[in-house]
Amino acid sequence: MSVFSDATCFNNREIQFKGMQSSWKVDGGWTQFSYVWQSCTVTCGGGIQSGQERRTCTNPSPYGDGKPCEGSSYGQRASRSCNTHPCPVNGNWSEFGPYSEWGICSVTCGKGKEQRNKKRECDNPKPQNGGQNCTGTNIYTDERVCNLSPCPVNGGWSEFVPYGDWSQCSVSCSNGVQTRVLFRTCSEPAPLYGGKPCMGRSTRLENKQCRGQGCPVPGGWSIYGPYSEWTQCSSSCGNGIQERTRNRTCNNPVPQNGGKDCVGSSIEQEQRKCNIKFCSGCIML
Structure with missing residues (x-):
């Protein structure tokens, strides 16, 4: 049995596999x-x-x-x-329609404004199937100036101011009155364009107290005081007389500023008989 190295065995297997491949075919x-x-x-x-x-x-x-x-x-x-x-169909504006009639003027005088409108619709075409609405406003407003005539201005009074000096005091002595005339004008504002005139008077009187020199004050008697004790009898017998007095003063009021003194006496006397018994050796008649 031959002994081959691992490298020699691997190379032979690769050659054998390649040979099998060359013999395969797939339609x-x-x-x-x-x-x-x-x-x-x-x-x-x-x-x-x-x-x-x-x-x-x-x-x-x-x-x-x-x-x-x-x-x-x-x-x-x-x-x-x-x-x-x-x-989706996006909306589109139609043409503006005719103007409306002019509206009422904002004021009756003194330059106001009046308006008129015209409208359009978002129907040329209408938005459909999720299309966008028309952008902008469907109303157009036109303006013009109206009632240019000035408004009536009603008159208004000014403040009162002195017209001339104070008069002389109404009395020459004690407390009196001085008078002067106050005057005002219908000028704040003056009536214009058919406005109403001011109502009321244009003048009035103003008063103040005054004091002249001291007036003459004539004297006046006070009430009599109490009587004094009776004096001794003027005679020990045969109808004698006793007297007593009482006083008053000129201080109600005291004469002032050249006023006259009190008229009459300040002392009042009263008499009575005393010792009316007979005197011895005398014949009483």
């Missing part, structure tokens, strides 16, 4: 036909797809000295409908 065989479809002619709304049958020589593939498949790899042509769902 090619067609696969079943299947259609290969092209892209649809449209993405929506119904299009056409064209297709053609295809097969491949891979059932099995030819191998070694095997024969290739006979015939064509292409078969019949065909077509079919595709993407039949409706296409």
